[in-house]
Amino acid sequence: MSDGTWVTLISLAVTIFFMLGTPVLLVIFYWVIGCSFVIGLPLDNTGNELLNVFNKGFALLAMPLFILTGDLINQSGIARRLSDFAYACLGWLRGGLAMAAIAACGLFAAISGSNSATTATIGSMLHPEMVKGGYDERFSAATAAAGGTVGIIIPPSIIFIVYGFLMNLPISELFIAGIVPGALMVLGMMTAAFIICTVNGWGFLITLSPWRVFKTAVGAWLGFFAIGLVLWGIYTGKFSPTEAAGVTVGFCIIVGLICFPINKLMGSDPDQPVSQKSLLSMIVVEGFTLPSLPAIVSRSAQITGILVPLIAVSVAMQQVLSSLGAKETIGDFVTGMGGYYAVLFTSMAIVFITGMILESLPVTIILAPILAPIAVSVGIDPIHFAVIFLVGASIGFITPPYGLNLYVASGVTGVPYFRLLRYATMYLVALISVWFCVALMPSLSKTLLPGGGIFEILSGGGG
Template identity: 80%
Template sequence: MTDATWVTLISISVTVLFMIGVPVLLVIAYWVIGCSFVLGLTLDNLGAELLNVFNKGFALLAMPLFILTGDLINRSGIARRLSDFAYAMLGWLRGGLAMASLGACGLFAAISGSNSATTATIGSMLHPEMVKGGYDERFSAATAAAGGTVGIIIPPSIIFIVYGFLMNLPISDLFVAGIIPGSLMVIGMQVACWIICRMNGWGFLIPLQFNRILKTAFGAWLGFFAIGLVLWGIYTGKFSPTEAAGVTVGFCMIAGFVSYPLNKIMGKRSERPVTEKSYAEMLVVQGFTVTEVPSIVIRSAQITGILAPLIAISVVMQQILSLLGAQQTIGDFVTSMGGYHAVLFTSMVIVFVSGMVLESLPVTIILAPILAPIAASVGVDPIHFSVIFLVGASIGFITPPYGLNLYVASGVTGVPYFRLLRYTVPYLVALISVWIIVSLTPELALMLLPNR
């Protein structure tokens, strides 16, 4: 049999393995190993390439710190205070708690920079309360998964750093360009959430009270300070994104140590209602002690241990694809489309389809060097295209069969993966609509940049 026949058979085999529930990491690894044998590559070469991914992937050094930041924000009470503020703003609308969880995802993303950490934190924190508040558990889990998509768009963002490094673009400009599109993604999902909740009568309403908004805003000052600290440090060049994550980890650590004794003394209580007629005064001990830090770090390490091998094997996968001629084929195909909008639309379709089966990092590593120069050749602004590219990649986080956020949401909520899929459809429609608007309106990505 020819090499092409072997590759086809291997691809069909791993697809079957995925459909029967084999973990994505093993599916990709089996495909890479099988194709390596077909191409005559040794396992020694595979091991060396896996090691090189982390030796050269300087941006990946920020990943464990961003994930740890997410866990610390959750345990220190910062995430809950941000969600309380969002609920005070939106609780008077039907589906207000679900909309608030999406808003909290946006605020959380502005600190953590990670889609999976955003989904895991907001999902584990708000999913139980949404279920108590009358929401369908599948919709609640899907909402957490969808909210996490903004984790790589709203700055800071690991994937923007990788993209800027690959394409030699200023990372600070990429961060600024992601602010408005990321905010529109949140708003679009909130509109979809409101429509679905109104149709199903989900959620309880609370009156719009400005004193409550002010109170929760004051209570969330630690979160706002953390957001400002990250953005100020990166934009002014005081520290790199990795250093920003380290500084934020230190800040959240101090906030957690201080919050624990204060809340024990003051008896800090959550004011979020879980019934229509009354407010449930649930005791919430926020913060942590020194003895709890190892368990928090271990949890973050476990998540990193899941994501890092997946990223590494995906990067090796793109090398196999290159050897198979996939990159040349894609480049020739897109170039043949012709004009501005044809190239832009074709590139978006390719990114969307790739995001269905690959994580955003390998999608970026594989396709950005191919598609970005072609887009630039027909007049697409490089910064604008970076936002188009990465918004499309972020949608892949809730697009089966890969849908990393769906797996994360399933893990933290206990709702089976396939039961989430139906309730991701409204969010996919909202995100794709925003994506199209952003692609057709360069000003949304460029208007905050100087000299544009």
């Protein structure tokens, strides 16, 4: 048989493995090993490629630190305070708790940088509250899944770190470029939630109380400080993304260890709404003990242990694809589409389709080095294309059949995967609409960058 036939058979075999539940890491690894034998690539070459990822991956050090940050703010109670604030602001609207869940996802993402952590944390906290509040359980679970998509767009972002590492782009600028598109994704999903809940009459309304908003804002001050610390450090250039991650982890550990004994002395109930707490108990979160810290770090390490090998094996897969001529084939196909908009929309279609069957990391590692140079060659700004690419990759988190966030939401809420799809589809429409707006309006991703409109105004350069 020809090499092409063997590659096809290997691809079909690993596809069957994937459908039977084999982890994506092993599926890609089996494909790489099988195809390496077929095309004559030595296995030590594959091993060296895996090792090079770690040797050259200083920028990737931010990844485990931001994952740890997400676990720390969840364990310390900061995430719940952010959720209480979002509900106080939005609970007076129809579907206010659903909208608050999405807003809370955006706030959580601005500290953690992880989509699955965002979905798991907000889903486990607010899904029971939404069901008790009269929302359909399928819609509640789908809301958590959709809200988690902003986890890799709103800075800090794990996938922006990977993209910047691969394409040799400044990660700080990528972070800043993701702020406005991430906010638009949140607004788009909140609009979808409002429409769905209004049509179905879901949710109990609460009175808009400025005092309640103020008290919950005070209660969430540590979360706002952490968000501001990350954005200020990166935007001003005081921190590299890796340093910002380290500073945030240190801040969260200090806060958690200091607040726990104070909270115990006050005898505060962590489940009591922030709006009913005294001023002192509001500004002191639940925290955690020193003996519990190793378990938190271990849980974060488990997630890192899944993601980092996936990055390495995806880089090896990219090398095999290059040897098979896939880079040239895809490149010729996209280039043959024509000019600026043809290349842009073709690239978006490829990212969307690939995101339906692969996680965002392999999608980014395999396709970004192929599509980004072509996009730049037709005049698309590299930072703008990075945002377009990664917003598309984030949409894949709620796109079946893969839809990682759908599986995460199903796991933490107990709602079967296929029952989520109806309402996830409605959020998918909102996200795709935002995606096209971001693609067609470069200013949305470049406004906050040096030389952009807002930056010029703030610096006095805009007159």
